[in-house]
Amino acid sequence: MRPFLLEENALFRGLYCWLGANEGNRGFCTPEGEALARDGLLPLGWEWLAYGAAGLALVLLLVNAFLVLVMLYTYMERRVMARFQARLGPNRVGRFGLLQPVADAIKLLTKEDVAPTGADRWVFNLAPIVMFVPVLLVLAVLPFGRGSFLADLNVGVLYVVAVTTVTTLAVFMAGFASGNRYAMFGAMRAVAQLISYEIPVVLSIVGVLLLARSLSLVEIVEAQRVPFVVVQPLAFFIFLAGSSAELNRTPFDLLEAESEIVAGYHIEYSGMKFGMLFLAEFAAVLTTSGVMATLFLKGWEGPLLPSHLWFLIKVFGLAFLFIWIRATLPRLRIDQVMGFAWKFLLPLSLVNVFVTAAEALAWDWETMTPQQVWAMGGINLLVGMVGVVLFSHLVRRPAPRRAARARAAATAEEGV
Amino acid sequence: MPLRTEPVTVNIGPQHPSTHGVFRMRVTFDGEVVLDVEPVFGYLHRGSEKLAEERTYTQVITLTDRLDYVASMTSNQAYVLACEQLGDIQTPERGRYLRVIAAELQRVASHLMATGFLLNDLGAFATPLMYCFREREKVLDLFEMLCGARITMTYLRVGGVFQDAPEEFWPALKRFVAEMPHYIDEYEQLLSENEILLARTRGVGVLGTGEALNCSVTGPVLRSTGFAWDLRKVDPYEVYDRLEFEVPVGEHGDNYDRYKVRILEMRQSVRILEQCLAQVPSGPVRAEVPQLYRPPPGEAYGRVESPKGELGFYLVSDGGIAPYRCKVRSPSFINLTVLRDLLVGWKLADMIVTFGSIDVNMGEVDR
Numbered sequence: 001m002r003p004f005l006l007e008e009n010a011l012f013r014g015l016y017c018w019l020g021a022n023e024g025n026r027g028f029c030t031p032e033g034e035a036l037a038r039d040g041l042l043p044l045g046w047e048w049l050a051y052g053a054a055g056l057a058l059v060l061l062l063v064n065a066f067l068v069l070v071m072l073y074t075y076m077e078r079r080v081m082a083r084f085q086a087r088l089g090p091n092r093v094g095r096f097g098l099l100q101p102v103a104d105a106i107k108l109l110t111k112e113d114v115a116p117t118g119a120d121r122w123v124f125n126l127a128p129i130v131m132f133v134p135v136l137l138v139l140a141v142l143p144f145g146r147g148s149f150l151a152d153l154n155v156g157v158l159y160v161v162a163v164t165t166v167t168t169l170a171v172f173m174a175g176f177a178s179g180n181r182y183a184m185f186g187a188m189r190a191v192a193q194l195i196s197y198e199i200p201v202v203l204s205i206v207g208v209l210l211l212a213r214s215l216s217l218v219e220i221v222e223a224q225r226v227p228f229v230v231v232q233p234l235a236f237f238i239f240l241a242g243s244s245a246e247l248n249r250t251p252f253d254l255l256e257a258e259s260e261i262v263a264g265y266h267i268e269y270s271g272m273k274f275g276m277l278f279l280a281e282f283a284a285v286l287t288t289s290g291v292m293a294t295l296f297l298k299g300w301e302g303p304l305l306p307s308h309l310w311f312l313i314k315v316f317g318l319a320f321l322f323i324w325i326r327a328t329l330p331r332l333r334i335d336q337v338m339g340f341a342w343k344f345l346l347p348l349s350l351v352n353v354f355v356t357a358a359e360a361l362a363w364d365w366e367t368m369t370p371q372q373v374w375a376m377g378g379i380n381l382l383v384g385m386v387g388v389v390l391f392s393h394l395v396r397r398p399a400p401r402r403a404a405r406a407r408a409a410a411t412a413e414e415g416v
Numbered sequence: 417m418p419l420r421t422e423p424v425t426v427n428i429g430p431q432h433p434s435t436h437g438v439f440r441m442r443v444t445f446d447g448e449v450v451l452d453v454e455p456v457f458g459y460l461h462r463g464s465e466k467l468a469e470e471r472t473y474t475q476v477i478t479l480t481d482r483l484d485y486v487a488s489m490t491s492n493q494a495y496v497l498a499c500e501q502l503g504d505i506q507t508p509e510r511g512r513y514l515r516v517i518a519a520e521l522q523r524v525a526s527h528l529m530a531t532g533f534l535l536n537d538l539g540a541f542a543t544p545l546m547y548c549f550r551e552r553e554k555v556l557d558l559f560e561m562l563c564g565a566r567i568t569m570t571y572l573r574v575g576g577v578f579q580d581a582p583e584e585f586w587p588a589l590k591r592f593v594a595e596m597p598h599y600i601d602e603y604e605q606l607l608s609e610n611e612i613l614l615a616r617t618r619g620v621g622v623l624g625t626g627e628a629l630n631c632s633v634t635g636p637v638l639r640s641t642g643f644a645w646d647l648r649k650v651d652p653y654e655v656y657d658r659l660e661f662e663v664p665v666g667e668h669g670d671n672y673d674r675y676k677v678r679i680l681e682m683r684q685s686v687r688i689l690e691q692c693l694a695q696v697p698s699g700p701v702r703a704e705v706p707q708l709y710r711p712p713p714g715e716a717y718g719r720v721e722s723p724k725g726e727l728g729f730y731l732v733s734d735g736g737i738a739p740y741r742c743k744v745r746s747p748s749f750i751n752l753t754v755l756r757d758l759l760v761g762w763k764l765a766d767m768i769v770t771f772g773s774i775d776v777n778m779g780e781v782d783r
Contacts, residue, residue: 085546259434331539
C-alpha cells in the first residue's frame with residue numbers, strides 16, 4: 001500500500017504543521033511547513049486532532065471542488081442536449097448561462113419541503129443522502145492526476161464496485177417510502193435492473209484486472225502500456241452499456257421513465273431532496289466516467305498537458321458520450337432490458353473473461369512486444385464483433401404476446 | 417406453482433406526460449402487465465355541439481378550431497363543407513385549392529406532432545420531438561401568413577377562405593415543399609431503422625383489419641392494417657380528384673406501421689402541395705355568401721379525411737341563422753374504442769406507446 005495523498009499534499013502538511021506540529025512530531029512536515037511548525041497551536045498529545053482537522057479540510061476541499069464540477073456538468077449536459085435538439089439551452093443566467101446551476105440550486109433550496117402523508121418519513125428523508133454518499137465515496141480511491149489520490153487502496157476496484165451498488169438500495173428506499181404507485185414501479189424496476197447490470201459490469205472489469213494483475217486503480221493506470229480500450233474493446237463496450245444502465249440513462253432509464261411512470265422513484269420528492277437525488281445522478285455520471293477513464297483510457301496519462309487536465313478531458317469526453325447516447329436513443333422495455341443484461345451482456349462478458357484469461361496465460365502483459373499487444377487487440381476486437389452478432393440474435397425475439405394475453409385472461413377470470 | 421402477484425390499479429392521467437392532454441386510464445396491472453384498462457374522458461368537455469346551436473354559422477367555425485387544436489384547418493374544412501351542402505354553395509376554384517393547401521399543410525403539421533410525441537413516448541428524450549417541431553414551426557409560419565393566426569386559424573369560411581394568400585406566401589410554400597422531403601429523410605435516418613425502435617414497436621399493439629372496421633376506426637390507424645380507405649380517394653371533395661397521390665398502407669397494423677404510415681403520408685402531402693402549386697388558378701377565393709348565412713331547412717353531412725381519420729359534421733338547419741343541431745363525428749373519439757383490445761396483455765411501456773400511436777387529440781375526443 002502506498003502513502004496516502006494526504007501525507008504528500010502540501011496543503012495538508014501546512015495545515016497539520018500549523019495546528020499541531022510541536023517538537024517531536026514533525027513527522028512529514030515540508031521545509032515550507034517547518035517554518036510554520038516551530039510552534040503548533042495545539043499542545044503536545046493533540047496531534048490526532050490536527051491530523052483529523054487537516055484531513056477533513058482537504059476532503060471538504062475535494063468534495064466541494066467535485067460538486068462544482070458536477071454543477072458544470074449539469075450545465076454542460078443541458079447545453080449539449082440542447083444543441084443536439086436544435087435549441088439553445090440555458091443562456092440567460094450569467095455569461096453563457098453558466099450560473100444556471102446556481103439559480104437552480106437557490107430555487108430548489110427555497111422550495112417547501114413536502115413529504116406525502118402516506119410516506120415512511122425516516123426512509124423517505126434518508127434516501128437522498130444514501131443516494132449521494134456512495135458517489136462521493138468513490139472519490140476516495142479515484143486517481144485524478146499523477147500522484148493525486150486520497151487513498152491507493154489495494155482493493156480499489158472492489159471498493160468502487162461495492163460502494164456504487166449502494167445506489168440500488170437508495171433508489172429502492174426512495175421509491176418504496178414514497179407510498180406512490182408510480183414510485184413503486186420505479187423501485188421494482190430499479191432492483192431488477194440495477195442488480196442485473198451489476199454482473200456484466202463487474203465481469204467486464206475482470207478482463208482488465210487479468211491484464212493489470214492488480215485491483216489498485218493507480219496500478220491499473222500504470223499497467224496500461226496502451227489504453228486498455230485497445231486490447232479490451234468488448235469489455236469497454238459492456239462497461240459502457242452496463243454503466244449507462246446503472247446510471248439509469250437512456251436507453252435504460254426505466255426507473256424514472258418520464259413518459260411511462262412520470263418520474264419513477266423520485267416522483268414525490270421536491271425541493272432540495274429532489275435536488276440531491278438529481279445531483280447524485282449527475283455526479284454518478286462523472287464518477288463512472290472517471291472510473292471508466294481510469295480502467296480503460298489510461299487515467300491521467302497523456303502527452304504535453306498536465307495530468308489533472310488529461311484526466312478531466314477524458315472524464316468529460318466520456319460524459320459527452322453519455323449525453324450523446326441520451327439524446328439519441330429511445331428507451332427499452334423492462335423485459336428487453338432484462339434480456340439484454342442476461343442474454344446478451346452476461347454471455348459476452350463471460351466470453352471476454354475466458355478469452356482474456358487465455359491470452360494472459362499465453363503472453364505476459366509486462367513483457368509483450370508491441371506487435372503482440374496489437375495482435376491481442378485485434379483478436380479481442382474480432383471476438384467482440386462475432387460475439388455481438390451471435391448474441392444479438394438471442395435478444396431479438398418478438399414479445400410473447402399470446403402468453404401474456406392468456407395470463408391476463410386467466411387472472412381476469414379469477415375475479416380481479 | 418406460478419408466482420402470483422397482487423394486481424394494482426393505477427390512474428394514468430388525467431395529468432400525465434404521455435396522455436396527450438387530459439385523458440385518463442384506470443389501469444389494472446399485474447406487475448408490469450396490463451390486465452384491464454378503463455378509459456375515462458370528459459375532462460376537456462366544453463359542450464361545443466350545444467354551443468354551436470347558439471351561434472351563427474360563421475361563428476361556429478371558431479368552435480371547430482378548438483376541437484382538434486393541432487389540426488384546425490381540417491376541422492374548419494369538414495364544417496364548412498357541411499354548411500355548403502346545406503345551402504348548395506359552389507366554392508370558387510382558387511378557394512378550393514387554397515383549402516387543399518391549408519389542409520395538406522395541416523396534415524403535415526399534425527403528423528409531425530404525432531410522430532414526435534410517439535418517439536418521445538418511446539423514451540427518445542425530446543430530440544425527435546424537437547426535430548419535428550422545427551418543421552411544424554415552418555408550417556405555422558405559413559399559416560400565419562395566410563390568416564395571422566398559428567393554432568386556432570378560423571381560415572376557412574362558408575363558400576371559400578377568409579382571404580387570398582399574400583404574395584410572400586407562394587415563395588415560402590415553394591421553399592417548404594422543396595425542403596420538406598429532406599427533413600422527412602432526416603427523421604427516418606434518426607430512428608426509423610433503430611434496433612430499439614423496431615424492438616419496441618414491431619408486433620406490438622397489433623390491430624386486425626376486421627377488428628378495426630368493426631370499431632369504425634379510420635385514418636392512419638385503419639390504413640396501417642392494410643386497408644386503403646382514404647376519403648380523399650373514395651369520396652373526393654374539393655379538388656382531390658384532380659390530384660395524384662397514393663394512399664400508403666401498412667401490413668401488420670402494429671405500432672411501427674402506424675408510425676411508418678404517418679411518415680409516408682407526409683411525403684404524399686408534400687406531393688399534393690407540389691401539384692397544387694402548379695395548378696392553382698387565379699380568381700376569387702370566396703363565393704358570395706351573405707354575412708348572416710341562412711341555409712334552407714334540411715340536413716347535411718360534410719366529411720373530410722382529417723389527419724386522425726374521418727372527421728364529419730352532421731348539421732341540421734331549420735332555416736335560421738344558427739344550426740339547429742351540430743353533431744361531430746370525431747375520429748379521435750372513435751379510434752379510442754379499440755384501445756382496450758390493443759392494450760390488454762401488454763406491458764406498461766407498450767401501453768403508453770400504443771396509445772401514442774393511435775394519435776388522439778383530447779379536444780376532439782371530449783368536444
